[in-house]
Amino acid sequence: MQVLRAVVVSGSVSAAARELGYTPSAVSQQLAVLEREAGAQLLERSGRGVRPTEAGRLLSGYAAVIGEQLAEAQAGLDDLRAGRAGRVALRYFATVGASLVAPAVATLRRELPGVRVELRLAEAEDPLPQVRDGLADVALVVRAADAPPVDGIRFVHLCDDAYRAVLPAGHRLADRRVLKLAELADEAWVGSEGPGPCRDVVLAACAAAGFAPRVVVQSEDYPTAQGFVAAGLGVSLLPETGLGGVHPAVRVRPVRDPRPVRVIWAALRESAPATPAVHTLLSALRAVAGPHAG
Amino acid sequence: MQVLRAVVVSGSVSAAARELGYTPSAVSQQLAVLEREAGAQLLERSGRGVRPTEAGRLLSGYAAVIGEQLAEAQAGLDDLRAGRAGRVALRYFATVGASLVAPAVATLRRELPGVRVELRLAEAEDPLPQVRDGLADVALVVRAADAPPVDGIRFVHLCDDAYRAVLPAGHRLADRRVLKLAELADEAWVGSEGPGPCRDVVLAACAAAGFAPRVVVQSEDYPTAQGFVAAGLGVSLLPETGLGGVHPAVRVRPVRDPRPVRVIWAALRESAPATPAVHTLLSALRAVAGPHAG
DNA sequence: GGGTGTCGTTAAGCTGCGCTGCATGCTGGA
DNA sequence: TCCAGCATGCAGCGCAGCTTAACGACACCC
16 A cells, blocks of 8 residues: 555656665556455556556555554654653652652653653552552562562662651750660650551561560651651651651651661562663662662 | 554454464564564563553554554445445536536436536536546537547447527418428527537538528527527527527427537546446436437 | 657566464463 | 463465566657
């Protein structure tokens, strides 16, 4: 059909053949089979050269739009390859949204403006099956460094996000440079996280230090937890990345013995083809996470 | 691309192969070359079966609209073949419009409602070159029966349109059953036709009868000419098909010695493919012209 | 009007695409 | 654990589709 199109626009079999890089013979034969399978005469000889019949014009018109579609598909594919288009689905968890996701997505949108980002909070459910099944391209997860590998999923280390002790400004330990975790064993605690791997890290650290924290008030997000601490309700452990702005009435101190750390990973499907969108998002995440790495 | 489409909708290479009547191997290889020339991964294996990537979905979408276009083209071609669509260009001359063209086109539009008719009056110019060059499909012409053939054009005889003498009701010859042309030699004449083959027929007949008509008033159409005759301005010769309604104040009589006849033909391009539209138009013309054949 | 260049078409021949058949690796269910 | 069904790679082969060559036809030009 594209051959027919070329013949119709050029008005001659030979010209079309030159244009397409064929011999006139090839074009003629091609047209013959097209006429046979169209069941109608498409061209008629008019002295020197040929002219399309009604059927020929019809078919040539369709050939034109099909050629258009083909070119458009090619362009779309090029856009996709160059990262000027596409879509990337990211799953994250609540306590990492502001500090990591927001700036990384901002970077992605700046570098690849054509890429659409589908952000979704994976609160209760485990995002890894979604990654494995291709429903998501990247998932941010907290996961022990020595956790067993998951089949079909590749984990990219983003940062070791260390927890800090957060104390009311007037607290008896507020002036110490470094705290041992066990020193907080008898304090009233402000829980800062819902159930999940982040809270597990804190609980495990406390258990290793020989106690279970006595939680007197439970928050679900870090700024609120800081507010509770500032009000003197108790002490808390907050991860480095969760300390967006430090409340003036609290003190933040490193913690030892043990040093609680939530390890943040990007989970990717092992078999996923490398797309610029995912690659750029990943780079942005690492760039944002880097400063918190320790 | 249509193979890719089938794979995407069916979700499996094997199912697509069954659907297309190929072996899974053929489909797989086809996809491999498509991926190579697309420069991007289009499908990814997901356990049992395959799932399209972003690029695969993109290309599959374009394949769908291309398939749609292809089907539409096929349907359009079928319409054309069946006479449900198409276009026919007809050239005619003024003095045959009402009597032949109008009813024939009406018949065509009734039998093939989808066919568009391009009607054009070919007044001054000769319509035959337009037919030869494909600008018109059919031309109505007046032409002597023994005129030489025209290269590349086929003439279909429609009718021998005999001229009648038209006299004022009170004319001295008005009660005669049949007139000899020479009897009108000294009359005042109402010219009914502009220059062209129709008038030539009349002039030639008069010349054969030994005189040149003395035209006192010239009309360009038959009804007006009848009006002039009815007003007593003179006599006239009008063809059978031009006598739509006979004016009450005129008498119409056959003419002999000679019997002027304009022979009406449909001119068709010799090399034109047979289309239902043209064929039906021709049948309608012959059906309309039949009653005037004598 | 005849010669000539160009055009479209046809026949013959050959190359390479694209299909089949079969073997292999792999996944998911019994 | 085995087995059915899937996708894929490789050898083989038929045929679509190209090229070369030759022919008839038309337009242009001397």
